[in-house]
Amino acid sequence: MRWVPTLYFVQGMQFFVVMLIAGLMFKNMGVENDQIARWTAVLGLAWAIKPLWSPFLELARSKKLVVVAMQYLGAVGLGLMALALHLPHWFGAAIVVLFLIAYASATHDIACDGLYMASLDSKRQAAYAGWQGAFFNGARFFVTGFVLKLAGHLETEMGVFNAWSTVFALLCVLVGVLATYNARFLPGTLSSEHGDMTAGGVATLLKEVVVDFFKKPGIWLAVLFIVMFRFAEGQVQTIGPLFLLESRDKGGLGLTTGQVADVYGWVGTGAFLVGSVLGGFVTSRLGLKRAMPLLIVAMAVPNATFYYLSSALPQDMLHIGAAVGVEMLGYGFGFVGMILYIMQAVAPGRFQTAHYALGSGVMQLGFIFAKSISGDIQLAMGYQHFFAWTIACGLPALLLLLWVPMPNSTAPRAETATA
Numbered sequence: 001m002r003w004v005p006t007l008y009f010v011q012g013m014q015f016f017v018v019m020l021i022a023g024l025m026f027k028n029m030g031v032e033n034d035q036i037a038r039w040t041a042v043l044g045l046a047w048a049i050k051p052l053w054s055p056f057l058e059l060a061r062s063k064k065l066v067v068v069a070m071q072y073l074g075a076v077g078l079g080l081m082a083l084a085l086h087l088p089h090w091f092g093a094a095i096v097v098l099f100l101i102a103y104a105s106a107t108h109d110i111a112c113d114g115l116y117m118a119s120l121d122s123k124r125q126a127a128y129a130g131w132q133g134a135f136f137n138g139a140r141f142f143v144t145g146f147v148l149k150l151a152g153h154l155e156t157e158m159g160v161f162n163a164w165s166t167v168f169a170l171l172c173v174l175v176g177v178l179a180t181y182n183a184r185f186l187p188g189t190l191s192s193e194h195g196d197m198t199a200g201g202v203a204t205l206l207k208e209v210v211v212d213f214f215k216k217p218g219i220w221l222a223v224l225f226i227v228m229f230r231f232a233e234g235q236v237q238t239i240g241p242l243f244l245l246e247s248r249d250k251g252g253l254g255l256t257t258g259q260v261a262d263v264y265g266w267v268g269t270g271a272f273l274v275g276s277v278l279g280g281f282v283t284s285r286l287g288l289k290r291a292m293p294l295l296i297v298a299m300a301v302p303n304a305t306f307y308y309l310s311s312a313l314p315q316d317m318l319h320i321g322a323a324v325g326v327e328m329l330g331y332g333f334g335f336v337g338m339i340l341y342i343m344q345a346v347a348p349g350r351f352q353t354a355h356y357a358l359g360s361g362v363m364q365l366g367f368i369f370a371k372s373i374s375g376d377i378q379l380a381m382g383y384q385h386f387f388a389w390t391i392a393c394g395l396p397a398l399l400l401l402l403w404v405p406m407p408n409s410t411a412p413r414a415e416t417a418t419a
Helices: 004-028 033-048 054-059 063-084 090-121 122-158 159-186 200-212 219-229 229-245 257-286 290-299 301-312 318-347 352-381 383-393 395-400
Strands: none
Touching: 004 033, 004 054, 004 090, 004 122, 004 159, 004 229, 004 257, 033 063, 033 229, 033 352, 054 090, 054 200, 063 090, 063 159, 090 122, 122 159, 122 257, 200 318, 200 352, 219 229, 219 318, 219 352, 219 395, 229 257, 229 301, 229 318, 229 352, 229 383, 257 290, 257 318, 290 301, 290 318, 290 395, 301 318, 318 352, 318 395, 352 383, 383 395
16 A cells, blocks of 8 residues: 555556547647647557567566656656746647657556566456456546646646646646656565566567467457447547637637546536446446447437537536546446456457457557547547547447357456546
């Protein structure tokens, strides 16, 4: 308890700063939706392709050293963001700095999970898995409920650019303090010794893992299913928050930054966690094969909710908050399906852990592809027709169930997913 909460809180905070907060910040700074979607998608590639360099981190004997170094690097990146927003070409500078934070964070993910598994036996891994997920998702609540709220308050006091520069400076200090704490309390040492593994040996093993993955029976159909499962989600989770901020004369709801922080940070995060727990419980009861149609339908709830909001354009926050709660409840409930599908249908075999990482990478690539095109589609269609389009985008995954093999056994107890 001295180190699991702080370790996974930092992991989640860096992830959500890049993948959630950055897009909302750019929206308030006047960047168009297509640019926001395209560039945040490119940044998200860091987490999609991290399995490609994860084996090479085994060359470092001290995972603690890698974790702490990446936390300090993330703190430096947050400080540079505070400075970048004052440069003449601030957008390009901000994207470069966000690249640094994204790849430091993705590398941190690999090392901190490795540290967790290496430092705890199987019994304690299971015992603290709940705390691991709670503090990762707690970082989402902190970033959206407190950081975004603070930014909204400061925007009215000092302007958008100064407000966000102040927020990133404060985040820099916070991550720096947590990195110093973790340097003291994480298990292991900060020194690194050379191991028996070589870079050539790691590269050979990585090639063998990838080749074995793509030789699995029905793997290309499974890859298509994974991509289509997240095709609608990647679009609506990118454009939905921007729609909340968009002015009413452009078809949005015209919420302030603080109001978005309230509905997503408090209502949305809570509903997502409840949905995740319910999704895991229902799937454990029914088994993945019987539960999957229900899980896919649940993934369409956010699309239908945003279509409703774009059609009705409600003004009272209670109405909007209730809709966002339904959206995130459905999202949390349905997302469990893809985590378990990769775990039970794709990963089993000779390299189970590595193949789970590869399957997760494919899942993230599908999300990134959908995210990258969402802005262009929305600008071409408008918000209402765009959200109708995302509902239709969920149908291919449902149709693929006719051919995609599913495990028949009852699903094992699902642990909390963190990405």
